[in-house]
Amino acid sequence: MLRAARILSIALAASLLAGPLPAQDHFTPVERREAVGNTIRIGWSARASNEATAQLAATVMQRRLGYQVRLVLADTAFLYSALAAGKLDVMLGSWQPDAHATYLEAIEGRVEDLGVLYDGARLGWVVPDTPASAGIISMSDLSRADVRERVDGRIRGGEAGTAVMALSQRALEVYGLDGYRLEPSNDAGPSLTLKRAITRGETAVAVGRRPHWVFGVYDLRFLDDPAGALGGPQRVHVLARDGFAADHPWASAVLGRMWLALADVEALIASGRERGYADAAARYLDGSRARADYWVHGRIE
The missing domain is CATH 3.40.190.10 (Periplasmic binding protein-like II)
Known part of the structure; x- marks a missing residue:
């Protein structure tokens, strides 16, 4: 209805x-x-x-x-x-x-x-562009134990069943991120996760896309994807x-x-x-x- x-x-x-x-x-x-x-x-x-x-x-x-x-x-x-x-x-x-x-x-x-x-246009994993994300440049950096601890082993995703979630699941395998959870939510979930991390002075990883309004509100950046797991420019x-x-x-x-x-x-x-x-x-x-x-x-x- x-x-x-x-x-x-x-x-x-x-x-x-x-x-x-x-x-x-x-x-x-x-x-x-x-x-x-x-x-x-x-x-x-x-x-x-x-x-x-x-x-x-x-x-x-x-x-x-x-x-x-x-x-x-x-x-x-x-x-x-x-x-x-x-x-x-x-x-x-x-x-x-x-x-x-x-x-x-x-x-x-x-x-x-x-x-x-x-x-x-672009799909990717996004982190706050703040000091809390220092040293997290590439998706491959997430395999380090210290980085996994900083982001609590979580990658906040969007709606289950979408193309970017399927690509993100593949990226976990490509980069050997066995200790991570790809957590589905809704379309607003990744933005809220990034906002919360910035407010607390922390870092977080979320599935993102551009164009999106969130890039005009917060300082964010995509993680490098050297293996091309999430595809190139769209x-x-x-x-x-x-x-x-x-x-x-x-x-x-x-x-x-x-x-x-x-x-x-x-x-x-x-x-x-x-x-x-x-x-x-x-x-x-x-x-x-x-x-x-x-x-x-x-x-x-």
């Missing part, structure tokens, strides 16, 4: 953003027929980065193109399966090449990749159901041209946490008119 209510509230918030198309947007009759009266279903999982970018795409689709948009909140595994089954049109949070490799293998050939939304792609580009060539082209710097994503997250993600998306587009014009028209004027 709570999930359904949240989906409804998100859809209503998105619909409130719909308004008359800007006067300088001149569309062909074909483009108008494609958009007017049609709905695009955009899926997102419960991560701030996914909510921020999904809301941004929804705002572009509605305010600049004239589509109706339905935002669908679900877990990552469901989003991939729903996209492959044609029950969703678009998702903007496909982490490649490592983080979502298992999901991508399962749906190979049944979705369309519209391109990279942003790059420089590119976040926009995926669509099979046939989406043929059904909606204009929307497909616009989504394919959307690109953000990592700093833009983190700014959207920070603004969204303060004002709400619908308002953050509208403010971003108002302040980035030339970029939004390029996304919509495919030309720089």
Whole structure:
């Protein structure tokens, strides 16, 4: 019931953003027929980065193109399966090449990749960047007895069953961290663990990802991963159901041209946490008119 209510509230918030198309947007009759009266279903999982970018795409689709948009909140595994089954049109949070490799293998050939939304994303283990973490530079340092004692032999994870938790379990084996416990929690668990350690002047290890709001609030750093157990830099792609580009060539082209710097994503997250993600998306587009014009028209004027 709570999930359904949240989906409804998100859809209503998105619909409130719909308004008359800007006067300088001149569309062909074909483009108008494609958009007017049609709905695009955009899926997102419960991560701030996914909510921020999904809301941004929804705002572009509605305010600049004239589509109706339905935002669908679900877990990552469901989003991939729903996209492959044609029950969703678009998702903007496909982490490649490592983080979502298992999901991508399962749906190979049944979705369309519209391109990279942003790059420089990262998964890893995070510690406070404070004196309490001195000497803990690499994941391999965790194998030392003195370090294990300082962090209480614990690595605070996020939700069980997620890709980063599976990679973290593999990392324990790669680095021979037999005396450690990988403790699942919820999405807020790692951030709370790091906050508590900083407040107490201690250190801790938590599973982390970037972009994430926590890096804008606390001094944190990733541990080096010389074995590449958690993968390298990630590119976040926009995926669509099979046939989406043929059904909606204009929307497909616009989504394919959307690109953000990592700093833009983190700014959207920070603004969204303060004002709400619908308002953050509208403010971003108002302040980035030339970029939004390029996304919509495919030309720089």
